[in-house]
Every structure is written in C-alpha cells, then in structure tokens.
Amino acid sequence: MSEEANPFESLQEQVDDAAAYLDVSPDVLERLKNPERVLEANLSVEMDDGRLEVFRAYRSQFNGDRGPYKGGIRYHPNVSRDEVKALSGWMVYKTAVVDIPYGGGKGGIVIDPNEYSESELERITRSFATELRPIIGEDRDVPAPDVNTGQREMNWIKDTYEKLENTTAPGVITGKAIDSGGSEGRVEATGRSTMFTAREAFDYLDKEMEGATVAVQGYGNAGSIAAYLIEDLGANVVAASDSSGAVYNADGFDAREAKEFKAETGSLSGFDGATEEMSNEDLLTLNVDLLVPAALENAIDGDLAHDVQADVVVEAANGPLTPEADDVLTDRDVAVLPDILANAGGVTVSYFEWVQNRQRFHWSEERVNDELETVIVDAFEDLVEAYESNDVPNFRTAAYVVAIQRVVDAYEQGGNWP
Numbered sequence: 001m002s003e004e005a006n007p008f009e010s011l012q013e014q015v016d017d018a019a020a021y022l023d024v025s026p027d028v029l030e031r032l033k034n035p036e037r038v039l040e041a042n043l044s045v046e047m048d049d050g051r052l053e054v055f056r057a058y059r060s061q062f063n064g065d066r067g068p069y070k071g072g073i074r075y076h077p078n079v080s081r082d083e084v085k086a087l088s089g090w091m092v093y094k095t096a097v098v099d100i101p102y103g104g105g106k107g108g109i110v111i112d113p114n115e116y117s118e119s120e121l122e123r124i125t126r127s128f129a130t131e132l133r134p135i136i137g138e139d140r141d142v143p144a145p146d147v148n149t150g151q152r153e154m155n156w157i158k159d160t161y162e163k164l165e166n167t168t169a170p171g172v173i174t175g176k177a178i179d180s181g182g183s184e185g186r187v188e189a190t191g192r193s194t195m196f197t198a199r200e201a202f203d204y205l206d207k208e209m210e211g212a213t214v215a216v217q218g219y220g221n222a223g224s225i226a227a228y229l230i231e232d233l234g235a236n237v238v239a240a241s242d243s244s245g246a247v248y249n250a251d252g253f254d255a256r257e258a259k260e261f262k263a264e265t266g267s268l269s270g271f272d273g274a275t276e277e278m279s280n281e282d283l284l285t286l287n288v289d290l291l292v293p294a295a296l297e298n299a300i301d302g303d304l305a306h307d308v309q310a311d312v313v314v315e316a317a318n319g320p321l322t323p324e325a326d327d328v329l330t331d332r333d334v335a336v337l338p339d340i341l342a343n344a345g346g347v348t349v350s351y352f353e354w355v356q357n358r359q360r361f362h363w364s365e366e367r368v369n370d371e372l373e374t375v376i377v378d379a380f381e382d383l384v385e386a387y388e389s390n391d392v393p394n395f396r397t398a399a400y401v402v403a404i405q406r407v408v409d410a411y412e413q414g415g416n417w418p
C-alpha cells in the first residue's frame with residue numbers, strides 16, 4: 001500500500017480527468033472538487049474505568065445539488081480529514097452515476113474499535129450522533145455504515161437522534177437492523193452490485209464468467225459477499241485475503257465456506273479449503289481473470305500496477321487504485337470497473353431503505369434485489385454509452401463523465417444563490 005497517496009488528491013484528479021471531456025467552466029469545476037463544509041468534532045467520552053478520552057471525528061458534506069448528503073461513517077485509526085473529504089466526494093459521483101436522488105457525504109472517527117468495550121463504543125457513537133444532530137436529518141444528511149460500523153452503530157445513532165428531536169425519523173440513517181426500519185438485502189447489497197458489475201463487464205468484453213478465476217482482496221462485508229455471488233455465476237474463487245494475509249487454491253475453494261471460516265476464527269489464515277498462504281501483494285498480482293479489491297483505498301499503487309496480471313478489475317472498495325495505478329492499468333489495457341458503479345449497491349439499497357422508511361412500507365428481499373439489478377444494469381449501460389461516445393480512456397472516466405454532467409445539470413437548473 002502506498003503511504004504517500006492522498007485520497008483527496010486522487011478524487012480531485014479523477015474529477016479533472018473527466019471534466020476534460022465535458023463543457024464545465026473552471027469555477028463550477030472548483031465547486032465539484034471541494035466539499036461544501038466539513039464538521040470536525042472532538043468527542044470527550046467517559047471510559048469504563050471513569051477516565052475521559054477524546055476522539056477526533058469528522059463529517060464532510062460534499063455536495064447537495066441532487067438531494068440530501070448521503071454516505072457512511074467509518075471507525076478506523078487512519079481516518080483523517082482528507083480521507084473523509086475524498087470519500088464524501090466519491091459519494092456525490094456514486095449517487096449520480098446510479099442516478100439516485102442524493103448528494104454525497106461521509107463521516108468517521110479516528111479510533112481502533114477493537115480496543116474499546118461495547119458500552120464505550122455506544123457512548124462514543126451517541127456522542128458523535130449528538131454532534132451530528134444539527135446537520136443531519138431525513139431530508140438533510142443521511143449517514144450509513146462503512147468500515148467497522150454496522151447495524152448496531154446505526155441503531156444507536158437513530159435512537160440518539162430521535163430522542164433529542166422527540167420524534168420518529170427512521171430515515172435519518174440507513175443500514176439499520178430490520179426491526180429498527182432496515183431493508184431486506186442491505187447487508188448483501190454492495191457485494192451484489194459488485195457481482196452485477198462484473199457480470200455486465202464480462203458480457204460487454206465478451207469474456208466467459210463460467211470457470212473464470214477470481215481473487216478477492218479484503219474478505220469483509222463487500223468482498224466475501226461479492227465472492228460467493230460471483231461464484232454463483234459459475235466463476236472459480238481461487239484467492240482471498242484479509243488484514244492477516246491471503247489464502248490460495250489454484251483449483252478454487254468454496255467462497256461461502258471461507259466466509260464462515262473467517263466468521264468463526266476471525267481470520268482466513270488456516271482455512272482448509274486453501275492449499276497455500278501468501279502475502280496480500282502476491283494475491284493482487286495473481287494471474288486471474290478477475291481481481292476484486294475490497295479492502296481499503298490505495299491498495300494498488302503505480303509500481304504494483306505493473307505486476308497486476310488480472311484482465312478485469314472490479315473495485316468493491318472505495319479508491320483501491322492510486323491515480324498512477326489507474327494510468328498504468330489503462331496503458332496495459334486492463335479493464336477497471338470503477339468503485340462508484342461497482343460498490344454503489346450499498347447506497348442504492350440504502351436509498352430503498354430510506355424510501356421504505358418514508359412510506360412506512362417494507363419491501364420483500366426479492367423486490368429489493370430486482371430493483372437493485374435494474375439500477376446497476378441501467379447505470380452500466382449509461383457508462384458504456386459515455387465510454388463509446390466520448391473517446392475516454394477508461395471506464396472510470398466514462399463514469400465520472402456521466403456523474404459530473406448530472407451534478408452540473410442539477411446545479412445549473414437550480415442556479416447560484418445567494
């Protein structure tokens with residue numbers, strides 16, 4: 001992983017690359033490259049032993065031209081202002097590329113959650129929710145889970161907000177447990193859109209999914225579910241990794257069994273479906289048909305990109321390639337399906353959850369999955385149209401061309417005020 005790459009600079013570079021193909025004035029472009037506002041808070045929280053500890057937390061609201069700010073909340077030691085800004089920008093273009101009526105936001109706390117008890121995490125989360133309360137809301141900013149947060153944290157944030165506001169507002173946050181207003185299919189949604197994107201890309205590129213070899217970096221929510229859904233299409237998952245390293249079997253292994261093994265033991269290491277253990281770097285450079293980076297950003301830098309042997313890369317993680325890696329893979333004709341499409345299933349089903357909350361209605365899982373498929377397949381078709389008609393170098397630039405145009409149109413139709 002490259003230490004130097006700044007994800008916010010990567011985002012700005014991606015916007016510049018795509019804007020070159022569009023008729024966007026430099027002043028409007030500046031707006032598209034910077035967040036509207038960033039909340040920075042220091043949360044003073046009482047620990048179980050009575051000490052106070054201070055945690056740095058952020059919420060970036062990047063752009064609201066197309067609807068309420070939308071995006072996850074991450075708990076990780078590497079959370080930084082620039083990372084949150086970048087992730088919030090990617091959300092703007094993600095919601096635009098799949099054409100759901102949201103803007104983009106993102107939040108995070110600088111914390112290693114493994115070092116805290118559940119009651120400490122609850123107080124930390126409720127403290128953050130108290131800071132967020134004035135700037136979030138069903139029509140204002142709708143957070144969601146991200147790395148190291150899930151239904152539990154979303155339920156705490158909803159509860160804190162509702163108590164402070166003396167109301168019921170399940171649509172203030174998405175990714176909730178089903179009984180707290182969550183949606184069927186939300187947990188699998190990111191892996192599912194990764195699978196749909198891989199399926200459509202293989203079809204477009206005239207590649208056979210049956211028997212295709214697949215390596216997945218990061219076997220968490222997004223990666224492990226993408227793995228077994230792609231396996232269900234007939235592909236052969238041969239490698240998977242987590243932060244402890246990678247496992248490999250040239251003949252493939254059962255992706256669901258690997259997920260169960262990791263859930264039981266906390267790691268893939270020692271998984272008996274594998275014949276070999278290897279480093280994460282080895283996994284990323286395996287000679288496979290499909291590589292799915294599904295861990296954190298900047299997993300593949302310019303140097304490593306020269307050694308990537310996959311034909312197709314589908315980005316389940318946000319920002320897994322540095323801009324240099326992107327250039328190298330473009331030059332080497334590796335098809336990269338960008339994060340803003342491939343992992344948009346999470347935010348799309350979040351949108352379905354919000355719609356259900358607002359209608360006080362509950363959809364079946366089948367309906368959620370069908371609607372998600374329609375959104376991703378339609379978005380893929382829009383991307384291909386932009387790719388073929390704009391002479392852009394790669395699918396990422398095509399996705400940004402589609403997304404930026406939609407945001408610019410919404411901004412210009414509204415006009416600038418005050």
Ligand code: NAD
Nearest residue numbers: 148190218219220221222242243294295316317318343346
């Ligand atoms: P997660 O915490 O469930 O899983 C992350 C996995 O990556 C873990 O298995 C962890 O061990 C592994 N990992 C961490 N560092 C690694 C490294 N250096 N090498 C290999 N593996 C490593 O998180 P997630 O929800 O699956 O999110 C993963 C990525 O997908 C993030 O970039 C996130 O922003 C993105 N994403 C997730 C969702 C969602 O709905 N969960 C939606 C959109 C995007």
